[in-house]
Amino acid sequence: MKYTTDDLRTKWLDFWKSKNHVVIPSAGVIPDNDPTALFHNAGMHPLVPFLMGEKHPAGIRLANAQKCIRTIDIDEVGDDIHLTFFEMLGNWSLGDYFKKEQIAWSFEFLTKILKLPVEKIAVSVFAGDENAPRDEESAEFWQKQGIRRERIAYLDKKHNWWAKGDTGPCGPDTEMFFWVGDGNGPKNFQDTCEDPQWVEIWNDVFMQFNRSPDGKLTPLPQENIDTGMGLERTVAALNGLSSVYETDAFASILQKLSELSDNTENTTSKRIVADHLRTAVVILADKIAPSNLDQGYILRRLLRRAIRHGRKIDISGSFCKIIAKVVIEKLGKAYPEIKQNEAFILEELEREEVQFSKTLEKGEREFYRMYTKKRNKILHSDPSFAGNPLHIDGKWAFDLYQTYGFPIEMIEELGKEHEINIDIKEFEKEFKKHQALSRAGSEKKFKGGLGDHSERTTALHTATHLLHAGLRKVLGEHVEQRGSNITPERLRFDFSHPEKMTSEQIKEVEDFVNQAIQADVIIEFEEMSVDDAKSKNAIGLFEHKYGDKVKVYSMGEFSKEICGGPHVGNTGKLGKFKIKKEEASSRGVRRIKAVIEN
Numbered sequence: 001m002k003y004t005t006d007d008l009r010t011k012w013l014d015f016w017k018s019k020n021h022v023v024i025p026s027a028g029v030i031p032d033n034d035p036t037a038l039f040h041n042a043g044m045h046p047l048v049p050f051l052m053g054e055k056h057p058a059g060i061r062l063a064n065a066q067k068c069i070r071t072i073d074i075d076e077v078g079d080d081i082h083l084t085f086f087e088m089l090g091n092w093s094l095g096d097y098f099k100k101e102q103i104a105w106s107f108e109f110l111t112k113i114l115k116l117p118v119e120k121i122a123v124s125v126f127a128g129d130e131n132a133p134r135d136e137e138s139a140e141f142w143q144k145q146g147i148r149r150e151r152i153a154y155l156d157k158k159h160n161w162w163a164k165g166d167t168g169p170c171g172p173d174t175e176m177f178f179w180v181g182d183g184n185g186p187k188n189f190q191d192t193c194e195d196p197q198w199v200e201i202w203n204d205v206f207m208q209f210n211r212s213p214d215g216k217l218t219p220l221p222q223e224n225i226d227t228g229m230g231l232e233r234t235v236a237a238l239n240g241l242s243s244v245y246e247t248d249a250f251a252s253i254l255q256k257l258s259e260l261s262d263n264t265e266n267t268t269s270k271r272i273v274a275d276h277l278r279t280a281v282v283i284l285a286d287k288i289a290p291s292n293l294d295q296g297y298i299l300r301r302l303l304r305r306a307i308r309h310g311r312k313i314d315i316s317g318s319f320c321k322i323i324a325k326v327v328i329e330k331l332g333k334a335y336p337e338i339k340q341n342e343a344f345i346l347e348e349l350e351r352e353e354v355q356f357s358k359t360l361e362k363g364e365r366e367f368y369r370m371y372t373k374k375r376n377k378i379l380h381s382d383p384s385f386a387g388n389p390l391h392i393d394g395k396w397a398f399d400l401y402q403t404y405g406f407p408i409e410m411i412e413e414l415g416k417e418h419e420i421n422i423d424i425k426e427f428e429k430e431f432k433k434h435q436a437l438s439r440a441g442s443e444k445k446f447k448g449g450l451g452d453h454s455e456r457t458t459a460l461h462t463a464t465h466l467l468h469a470g471l472r473k474v475l476g477e478h479v480e481q482r483g484s485n486i487t488p489e490r491l492r493f494d495f496s497h498p499e500k501m502t503s504e505q506i507k508e509v510e511d512f513v514n515q516a517i518q519a520d521v522i523i524e525f526e527e528m529s530v531d532d533a534k535s536k537n538a539i540g541l542f543e544h545k546y547g548d549k550v551k552v553y554s555m556g557e558f559s560k561e562i563c564g565g566p567h568v569g570n571t572g573k574l575g576k577f578k579i580k581k582e583e584a585s586s587r588g589v590r591r592i593k594a595v596i597e598n
Contacts, residue, residue: 002238002239003114003235003238003239004235004247004248005087005231005232005235005247005248005249006248006333006334008089008114008231008234008235008238009065009087009089009231009334011113011114012063012065012089012109012229013063013064013065015105015109015113016061016063016091017063019061019105020061021061021062021063021091022058022059022061022062022063022548023062023063023064024058024062024063024064025064026064026065026066026067026335027040027046027066027067028040028067028285028286028337029067029068029069029085029282029283029286030283030286030288030295030483031045031046032046032484032563032564038071038294038295038298039068039069039070039071039283039295039298040066040067040068040069041068041069041070042066042068042088042228043064043066043068043088043089043090043226043227043228044090044092044205044226044228045066045068046066047062047092047226049564049565049566050092050094050564051092051094051169051207051224051226052169053222054564054565054566056094056564057527057549057550057551058548058549059094060093060094060095060096061091061092061093061094061096061097062091062092062094063090063091063092064089064090065087065088065089065090065231065334066087066088066089066090067085067087067282067335068085068086068087068088069084069085069279069282069283070084070086071084071298071302074301074302074305077271077272077275077276078268078269078271078272078275079268080242080243080244080245081233081243081244083232083244083275083279084275084276084279084302085275085278085279085282086230086231086232086233087230087231087232087334088228088229088230088231089228089229089230089231089234090226090227090228090229091225091227092224092225092226092227093224093225094222094224095222095223095224096225097225098206098208098223098225099137099138099141099206100141102204102206102225102227103138103141103142103145103174103204104141104145106176106202106204106227107142107145107146107147110176110202111146114238116178116238117184118146118147119184119185120178120179120184120185121147121151121176121177121178121179122147122151122152122153122176122177122179122185122189122193122198123142123147123151123152123153123174123175123176123177123189124152124153124154124155124159124160124174124175124177124189124193125138125139125142125152125153125154125155125160125172125174126138126154126155126156126157126160126161126172126173126174127154127155127156127160128154129156129157131215131216131217132161132172132209132217134154135154135160135172135174135206138172138174138206139152139154142174148187150187150188150189150190151187151188151189152189152190153189153190153193154190155193159175160172160173160174160175161173162205162207162226163211166211166213167211167212167213168210168211169207169209169210169211169220169224170207170209170210170211170217171205171206171207171208171209172206172208173203173204173205173206174203174204174206175200175202175203175204176200176201176202176203176204177189177193177198177199177200177201178198178199178201178237178238179197179198179199180197180198180199180237180240181195181197185197185198199233199237201229201230201233201234201237201238202227202228202229202234203227203228203229204225204226204227205225205226205227205228206223206225207220207223207224207225207226208220208223231249232244232247232249235247235248235249245271245274245275249330250271250274250275250278252326252329252330253274253277253278253323253326253327253330254270254271254274256322256323256326257270257273257274257313257315257323258270260315260319260322261310261313261314261315262314263312263313263314266312266313269309269310269312269313270309270313272305272306272309273306273309273310273313273323274323276302276303276305276306276309277302277303277306277320277323277324277327277349278327278331279302280299280302280303280306280320280324280349281324281327281328281331281338281345282331282335282338283295283298283299283302284299284341284344284345284348284349285335285337285338285340285341285345286337287341287344287482287496288482288483288586289348289586289587289588289589290303290348290351290352290586291585291586291587291589293585293586293591294483294485294585295483296585296586300352303320303349303352303353303356304352304356304359304405306320307320307353307356307357308407308410318350318353318354319353320349320350320352320353321346321349321350321353324345324346324349325346328342328345356405359404359405359406360406360410362404363400363404363405363406363410364406364410364414366400366403366404366406367400367406367411367414370396370400371390371392371414371418371420374390374392375390378390390418390419390420390421391420391421391423392415392420392421392422392423393423393426394422394423394424394425394426394427394428394429394430395426395427395430397411397422397423397424397427398426398427398430398431398434401427401431402434408424408427408431412424454488455568456488456489456596457486457487457488458566458567458568459568459573459574459575459596460486460487460488460490460491460596461484461486461491461566461567462523462567462568462571462574463491463513463574463577463594463596464481464484464486464491464493465553465555465559465561465563465567466512466513466516466517466555466558466559466571466577467491467493467509467513467577467592467594468481468493468495468539468559468561469512469516469539469558469559469561470508470509470510470512470513471495471497471509471592472539473509473512474505474508474509474512475497475501475505478496478497479495479496479497480495480496481493481494481495482494482495482496482585482589483585489595490580490593490594490595491593491594491595492591492592492593493591493592493594494585494589494590494591495589495590495591495592496588496589496590497588497589497590498588500582500584500590501582501590506579506582509579510577510578510579512558513577514576514577515558516555516556516558516559516571517571517572517574517575517576517577518572519556519558519571519572520570520571520572521555521556521558521570521571521572522556522569522570523553523554523555523567523568523569523570523571524553524554525551525552525553525554525565525567526551526552526554527549527550527551527552528549528550528552529548529549529550530548530550530562533550533552533562536552536560537560538552538560538561538562539559539560539561539562540561540562550562551563551564551565553565553567555571556571558571574596575596575597575598576596576597576598577594577595577596577597578594578595578596578597579592579593579594580593580594580595581593
């Protein structure tokens with residue numbers, strides 16, 4: 001191979017170091033305080049507070065490789081391009097350089113570092129509309145670098161505009177494409193940009209406007225650069241490969257699957273197993289266990305899908321731990337937290353695989369129970385039915401699938417064995433209905449990919465610091481944050497604790513938070529090294545995501561915690577804190593829902 005994922009990741013980080021950028025570690029895949037997303041789904045996602053104006057302790061030029069997870073297209077996984085976990089290479093300017101420098105450096109990286117022939121490169125820029133001008137500036141900068149005018153396409157907002165959502169920061173972007181077909185590709189990119197042999201490998205976003213609720217665009221006081229290059233997809237394109245699964249990112253995983261399975265025909269199932277277990281390892285590395293809620297539910301779904309497809313390629317016995325070890329070996333060097341949490345990852349995988357095997361057994365028992373009951377009922381009214389195939393409606397099959405997680409393929413197999421005709425069309429109808437509801441929920445959850453930074457949300461975020469400190473004081477220092485979800489109405493806080501809290505413990509934590517609020521202490525922050533933060537007994541969550549410097553927020557003697565913000569100025573602004581519910585989130589993790597009452 002001309003390029004490996006390790007090669008490209010290293011070249012990327014070294015290049016931006018040479019341009020005076022600070023390389024920051026990848027954040028975990030679980031957003032700290034963003035109610036709009038279950039996972040970090042883009043490289044810029046963890047940096048939202050800093051793109052919105054918060055000061056980053058590492059400075060105004062940043063670069064990294066970020067672990068990302070997207071599950072909206074989970075049903076497409078197994079084709080040539082879709083993955084649930086991928087790495088996103090990115091660089092950022094927080095109010096420093098802008099279009100001219102970014103485009104020049106983009107061209108330099110592509111042609112000097114990756115040594116791509118300029119004849120195989122094309123770019124797109126924003127075509128302009130009634131609200132924002134045509135981006136002639138970017139086009140001009142590209143031409144100065146050596147991109148021919150006919151290789152620059154002007155595309156609409158769907159293709160070349162980034163927005164926070166309906167309101168907030170937004171701006172045009174420019175995308176870079178590489179021709180993977182024979183020769184140097186068509187001369188005119190405007191007319192051929194839809195050709196699949198033009199593969200997008202990089203996107204530079206220019207955040208230069210703010211959109212008000214009435215749709216009006218005004219220039220931002222701080223212009224930011226946000227870029228993204230999908231690691232696996234780019235390596236595939238650079239090597240002339242037709243699929244991301246042909247890259248080194250999957251080579252060792254698929255090799256191990258081939259050793260476990262003699263099935264050489266079902267390529268799709270092998271890819272699904274490889275992708276899903278790779279993603280599962282990354283989620284588990286953030287100490288998220290399989291459950292029936294939120295990220296834990298997605299993790300469980302991925303694992304069960306992987307186990308089912310493992311059966312489809314005739315793997316006998318347990319295999320999740322075997323594949324996970326290969327994934328850990330591959331990714332552990334770039335993301336040390338994966339190797340550090342290996343024991344937890346393997347233990348949870350083994351537990352889930354054993355549990356799902358029992359689920360399949362339950363599904364089979366339920367299938368036979370329902371099948372026998374239905375056949376006996378028919379025979380009771382019509383003895384002459386004996387020997388005829390039984391017809392079962394698809395809704396029954398879907399209920400079996402939905403309730404027990406029993407795969408339709410297995411339902412069909414059992415049906416054939418017992419001469420049962422299952423209405424697959426009706427099953428698919430029910431499944432699509434369920435899928436549409438799930439997709440709508442996911443899209444709503446993921447819309448915008450950015451958190452709400454209103455005053456209410458900021459206050460509730462501040463309160464999570466006090467809640468965290470209170471839990472550690474009352475329950476013990478084993479308590480660690482496992483997740484946080486905040487809306488303007490309430491906060492939700494997940495934390496490690498093995499048992500249900502008593503009503504006395506809940507009141508004690510509540511009292512601790514309210515005492516801190518009544519004390520009306522000023523909230524201060526300092527920038528310091530992680531070691532200094534530890535020496536001052538600051539709580540540090542998901543430590544692998546921090547760079548050399550961190551922000552430590554202090555609330556008197558009540559709380560000292562590493563965080564990126566935002567926070568209110570003093571605790572007295574919070575109002576009365578009230579815990580509404582304490583419940584289980586997943587094994588060993590409890591969940592508190594709380595509000596602030598004015």
